Amino acid sequence: MKPELIALGQYLAGQFDNREQALAEPAWYVHLHLWKRPVPLFLDDSITLFAEQANIVNLNQPYRPRLLRLRENPKNAATLQVEYYMFKNIEVVRGAGQDPSALQHLTPEEVEFLPGCTLEIQVEKISTAQYRFRTNHSPDSRCSFTYQGNQYQVSLGFEVTPDELLVYDRGINPTTGKAIWGALLGPFRFTKRQDFSNELFVKSF
16 A cells, blocks of 8 residues: 555544643534544455544444545545445444444445545645645535435545644535534544554454
């Protein structure tokens, strides 16, 4: 794999929170914990991460479980891409951010690829061995899906360096096109508190 792809996986693999932001602007940003756990799926050409988050006051009630598949962009050698997947049965993986045992035997049949939710990642080299990665949803694309009979639409995006993770995810009203939850006033600013990069490239048995 390209060193840029490996670095991206290393930057994202971890447990994060936005404590400083939540303390500074409590009216606008709740204090969140965010987990991004390496998953032994699509190992031939990708780095795959399970993502989940929870409010600090309800850590035992995590939400928004999703799968991010990081890989080289076949259409543009200068960029990478991230593909988003949803789980067919959320309950199977709920809480796996804190207890990753449920992820070790996850199969491709248990996840569903979301066609409109593939983003191009821009790569910027900021020092000899460090990078800044940026991605945002293209205005002409729609990331939408159906879950339990309800239609959802989201706008996705993030920026990450070795020091900080900015998350731009927002929920979109499919009828009006307006953002209704998430990073409405700017990105959530996360700091890595625990590193999971040592779990990358570990196969399950």
